[in-house]
């Protein structure tokens with residue numbers, strides 16, 4: 746074993762909150778298991794961490810030296826604190842046993858082959874737009890996110906694994922949008938006239954999120970290249986195809 750990409754964990758808020766104990770176990774015990782493997786085999790381990798280590802950030806955009814604003818007992822804490830502890834484990838193994846680690850703090854990522862029932866905003870809005878169902882905006886829709894296309898993330902992960910840099914690195918696209926604006930973009934790209942419905946805000950939902958990617962630019966010579974419009978068109982195309990296959994009446998198959 747030369748390289749370990751430790752990516753395993755539920756990642757969608759409805760998913761990881763469904764079984765919070767399992768989410769914590771995956772990130773704690775799972776990370777200990779993988780770090781043990783890396784120690785025994787002297788492999789380099791890359792941890793998929795998350796922008797959620799910054800919680801509901803008081804610093805904007807978020808750079809890696811920001812310690813975060815996380816509610817340690819809230820509904821998101823199983824994931825946020827699980828990933829924070831996974832990072833702590835990486836640096837403990839590095840200090841104690843000299844394990845060679847890389848830590849990617851991944852910001853909202855989307856693209857073809859996402860699970861349709863994932864529950865995150867990109868898949869929800871695309872599916873709703875294509876089915877002509879109301880787009881479910883949680884709260885006022887003025888919260889922001891910065892969406893990165895999957896191929897950009899993959900090239901960032903590979904560049905980080907190949908680098909000599911062992912401090913955390915943000916991997917994300919700094920192109921920031923409000924969720925209300927994002928709903929309108931999806932409707933327009935999917936040629937949909939579905940309505941937008943405002944629902945209750947999600948508890949502890951981060952209000953703003955945008956990566957500062959200066960470290961990734963400097964250390965990895967990496968930056969995202971896919972524009973939101975182009976990435977969304979590819980993703981909408983994929984979901985449209987999946988719907989035509991999955992929702993075809995049985996007698997037409």
Ligand SMILES: O=C(O)[C@H]1O[C@H](OP(=O)(O)OP(=O)(O)OC[C@H]2O[C@@H](n3ccc(=O)[nH]c3=O)[C@H](O)[C@@H]2O)[C@H](O)[C@@H](O)[C@@H]1O
Nearest residue numbers: 756758795796851852853854865866869881882883888947
């Ligand atoms: O990718 C990240 O950086 C991290 O954040 C995500 O969490 P979140 O940003 O809340 O992801 P979504 O569930 O896609 O929500 C994004 C925003 O859209 C809103 N939303 C979501 C779904 C929906 O149907 N409607 C809606 O308005 C949410 O309230 C939130 O403000 C996921 O927890 C993680 O996969 C990941 O580590």
